[in-house]
Amino acid sequence: MASCEPLFLGIDVGTSGTKCVVIDARGVIVADATAEHPVSYPKPGWSEQDPEDWWRSTIAAVQQATAQSPGCAALIEAIGLSGQMHGLVALDAAGEVVRPSILWNDSRSSAICNRLQSRDPGLAMLMRTTGNRVFPGFQAPKLLWMREHEPAAFARVAKALLPKDWLRYRLSGEYMGEPSDASGTAVFDCAKRAWSDELLGALKLSRALFPDIAESPILSTRLSASAARALGLRAGIGIAGGAGDQAAAAIGSGVAAEGTISCCIGTSGVVFAASNQWRATPNGELHAFCHAVPNRWHFMGVMLSAGGSLRWLRDTLAQDAVAQAQTRGIDAYEVLAERAARVAIGSDGLVFLPYLTGERCPIPDPAIRGGFAGLDIAHGRDHLARAAFEGITAGLAGNVDLMRALGVRVDEVRLSGGGARSPFWRSMCADMFDASVCLLASDASGAFGVALLAAVGAGVFPTVDAACAATVRTRDLLAPDAARARAYNAVKSRARTAAERALRVEQ
Structure with a gap:
């Protein structure tokens, strides 16, 4: 240095x-x-x-x-x-925290979100003013929950900040936000990159609650x-x-302009695509937010149980893979990948639905549940592994395909997260996304x-x-195989059909 x-x-x-x-x-x-x-x-x-x-x-x-x-x-x-x-940090007029911050993974406002989308003000208005559905994790429903369930605390609220913007206040003494994070509040007009006065009025929330935007x-x-x-x-x-x-x-992955997208396969899965113009899905199947680049936006598909589904398979149905991995000195997921590789594309008709905790994108349904469909007496543990990899990847690919349908270019997919460490899984992603994939060379x-x-x-x-x-530099570029990509189209089609017939649970 x-x-x-x-x-x-x-x-x-x-x-x-x-x-x-x-x-x-x-x-x-x-x-x-x-x-x-x-x-x-x-x-x-x-x-x-x-x-x-x-x-x-x-x-x-x-x-x-x-x-x-x-x-x-x-x-x-x-x-x-x-x-x-999405978190809510509620401050009083003196800048003091009114109550503990309610986080992105808090579901207490579920009933309020259902009401907002069904009738008050309704999904059509939400899509018109923000371009997005509203989810319990978003900030504005938490404010409405406070108004209904903690009225005394709500009456003290003078400012509603997101977590990083509260840190900015702590660092500078000033209230300020920016478009990408504000997009996830449920009251931000992403097309105009400004707070939606129309929606705030409908919800009877004061514009003064929210910080200015730069x-x-x-x-x-x-x-x-x-x-x-x-x-x-x-x-x-x-x-x-x-x-x-x-x-x-x-931004850390170099996904600033349209053409390059990122896919992070961790416990959840996130597919992120920059867009050079504002556009949204008709019914909010994807998040359509402002990007951290001026005058650019992005689509984001969030899959709730990506690597989490594979972990469930390992812990519940593949303990022998864990024991084998320990004996060989490798990761249990490598054993699962080896098993999956022994089965042909399509898992001989077995389909895995990775909706273990509901789903967000491209199926915005918290009540949907997962499982295996088409299970046959001829199927063995290798089929279960293959179907799990294919079901998760088909869910991620559904987001990529939806982005393409909206006119977004997909030239390259940059993979990250624990799932990206698997060569088998990277190859499946390239084929099912029908796009070249690569890894990032550094942080x-x-x-x-x-x-x-x-x-x-x-x-x-x-x-x-x-x-x-x-x-930003990349490595290990892998192009899709045309024949395998065609074969995976049938896998994705079966996964969509199975999802339409999936069970729902009462919320």
Whole structure:
């Protein structure tokens, strides 16, 4: 690291901890650190955190990161912020937290969401004003829940912030948001990149509750003296608007412009595609949000149980694979992939529906449930493994196909998450997506993505596109096989048919 080279700090407030990344002007990671914070589950379906725990973990992570390189703290020129989306941080007129933050995975507002979409104000108005369905995790339904169930606390609320925007307030003393994260509140007009006065009026929520909006790369606030002392940084450092966690990770993956999409296969699965123009699905089958790039948008398909379905298979029906993996010194998922590879495409008619916890995209149905369809006495454990891989990948491919149907170009898919480590699964993705897939050569975290946004805001790069082109590299490009891609079309068709007949549970 050159002695006077400017550095940029990315901070990502996740559900389990805060991650910090320090990069130089070439996008090389100089230091990184993570500090944990707790989650509270006070009732079934509830998920909360104390925002002050985010502040404590941010201080710890920043101090740990900057301690890794002598003089690092003095060279930081700008900060970018990312964080878990959708959470509600309710503040009073003095800026004090009114109640614990209600998180993205909290379902207490389910009945309110059903009401909003069925009649008050109805799905048609939601789609017209925001381009999206509303889900229990989104912020605005949580405010409505407070108004109905905690009226005294709601009466004190003067500002409603998202988690990373609360951290911005703690860092700068100012209320400010940005479009990508605001898109997930359920009251943001994504086409206009502004709060929807029409929808806020229909819900009887004051526009004054929500912060002003500045685009993601803009250094819209400055680090206060008190926050600088706590972090060990210089006062006055610019703070970029940043992004919600998914848009931030997309920037870290180089997915800034249309043509390249990302697919993260973790416990859940997320397919993310940039769009150079505003467009939305007719019935909200995909999230259509603002991107962290000015005048760009993105589609996002969220599959609730991707790797989680494979973990379920391992833990419930494939304990022998775990034992075998331990004997051979490999991962149990490698054993499952080996078993799946022994069965022909289509699993001899066996279909797995990965809806173990409901589904969000492209089937927005929390009541749908999964299972095996077409199970035959001739099927064995290898068929179960193959069907599971195919069912999960078909669900992800359904999002890719829907994006294509909307006119989005799909030139390349950048894979990440635990599932991307499997060569077998990567090949299946290429064939079922009918697109070339690749891996990222280095860190693709949200913290890295918003550090790049901070560098853009500081003028190191003229645009977000330029920052991604200069810093993000890929490896292991794999093209689809035309014959296998055709064979997988039948698999996807059977999966769609089985999904239409899937069981629903009472909510």
